[in-house]
Amino acid sequence: MLGGAPLPVNTLVKIKEGLLRQRELEIDRQKQQILQLHARIRENELRAQQVLHNQRGRCDDPYFLKPKECVCDSSSPVAQQPALERLSPLCGSGPDAAGDLGRRLAASELEVLHLNEFLRQNTQKYQEDIKKLEEKMKTRDRYISSLKKKCQREQEHNLEKQQRIETLEKYLADLPSLDQVQSQAQQLEEVRGQEEALRGRVAELERGLEEAQALLREREEQMSVQAHREHELVATVQSLQEKVEQCLEDGVRLPMMDLKQLEKENARLQEEQTQSSVLIDNQKKQIEALTLQLTAVEGRLQQERGESEALREQLQENQEDLHSLNKTLQENQKQVEEGCVLRPSPGSVVQEAGPLLKEMSLCLLDLKALCSILSHRAQGKEPNLTLLLGIKSMGLSGEEIEVPDEDGLRAKLRDVCQLRKDIDDLRTLISDRYAQDMGDNCVTQ
Structure with a gap:
């Protein structure tokens, strides 16, 4: 979560992939450092071989022909003394050069030992880091797989919601x-x-x-x-x-x-x-x-x-x-309410949909009452005076309807109110006609 809000799954996956790429770059950089250390070791060995080859003209000792084995076998500073002892009898004509060569060879062997120790420590450290990174990568892979499963479930849920919304839209279109x-x-x-x-x-x-x-x-x-x-x-x-x-x-x-x-x-x-x-x-x-x-x-x-x-x-x-x-219409109202639950809209639209649904229900009741009056009149029965006189429910006044923002929902609300007004006028006309018929019947009798 960033800033107190949950990030999308795709963003989290991208962030994790970026971190993995950074880790891979760091591992590559450490591998390059290890390769550089190996290159330095090889350079030191080559330099020692060159020094030994330079002294080959004066000393034909077979030990000078195998400097690499000598360097690799010298595992401690104690091995420097036998090397000097081996070089001193073989090079009797130049004691100063032999001593200088021995010192340089000992320094090279000591540097090689230090480099090997440093390489071993770094290798061990890098192996531990690699193991940790592998464990982290496994954890991240598991987390990414769980995120992918969660994302797949969310996609299925969203697809189901989309199908339901399409079904509702098709039903509303029909x-x-x-x-x-x-x-x-x-x-x-x-x-x-x-x-x-x-x-x-x-x-x-x-x-x-x-x-x-x-x-x-x-x-x-x-x-x-x-x-x-x-x-x-x-x-x-x-x-x-x-x-x-x-x-x-x-x-x-x-x-x-x-x-x-x-x-x-x-x-x-x-x-x-x-x-x-x-x-x-x-x-x-x-x-x-x-x-x-x-x-x-x-x-x-x-x-x-x-x-x-x-x-x-x-x-x-x-x-x-x-x-x-x-x-x-009732099923449509229920489906619309369910659709509103599925697709939450801002509070203003919900507040404006409430009066519209209320007016539609009141208009439906008025239409039922009008149909009852007309059916009674068609059957020759006396109509219900309560329905005929127009005892109507309280609706929204014109001042409550007229607001500055005129959108489709408010227009529908005004249309429903106008329809209720027309129904009331029709009920008044039927009531007047019924009163006139009653008066004519009284006069005839």
Whole structure:
């Protein structure tokens, strides 16, 4: 950790690799120092060999032919005395040169011994350092392997999160947009308006049918009365004719006044019979026309009922779609909350998403209440007055919504508030229409 914050795994791996490279460079530098020491030893040996070769002209001792073995066998300062003793009898002509050569040879052997001891110490030290570095490298390798495993686990976890986020984004993309929801709500309102208009039309046709049936019954009663009266008139005419025929057969002459009265009464009865026949024919024609009109009205009523049933089914389907949309919105809200948990955002966005979700839930409740009112009205039931009068929950005021920073989330919040306002206006319109219908029903009764 640097500065109190954890470093990424890649940065730690790079730092460890840099340290390993530094250690490797230090090991290479120490190896170069060891090689330089070996080179110095070889130079000293070569210099000793050159000194011995320079003295070969005066001394043919075989010991001078093998200076390297002499140097390598002299392991302590005590070996300097035998060397001087060996050189003194062999070089009798130059004692000073032999002594100088012996001293130089002893100094070279002593320097070689010191260099060998220093080389041994440095080699031992470097071997210990190399062992420590190897142990550290093994520890670092284990640590790097654990970091790689941890990094692989983190990558798998991140890949799983990314797949889940992609799944959520695909699910959100498949969900209907706000415009689609608004268009579906508008179509639902139009269908409900058409259903209300058709219901009014069906009610008018039913009232017209009832009036036509009442008029038909009244005409039938009049026809029955006219038929009964006609039957009575025919019976009276027949009885009078029988009386006239009987009077003629008996030869009885009625007074002129009675005959004229009978003729007038007969003419009047015939005229009434003619009028009754004409009236009956007219009533029959009217009955036939009313029957045809009633048949047409019944056909139209059946058609209107079919259309009303189709609209009812469409309304049911729209309500089911709205219910499924509500379920998808709830699932969407849950998925969004889970997505927010997976991808934590700044505090301001979370605080602004809370009112939006609250307004969406309140708008959903208002839509459910409105659907309940419309379904009650469609079924001919009395709607719930609590829902109809618009006892609504507390939402956000306009002052709380209007802030200087206008981003997409606040725009969605304003759209949801406007949708709730439209729902309240629609509820008020339905309430006024219901009150007007109640007033009309009271006036009719």
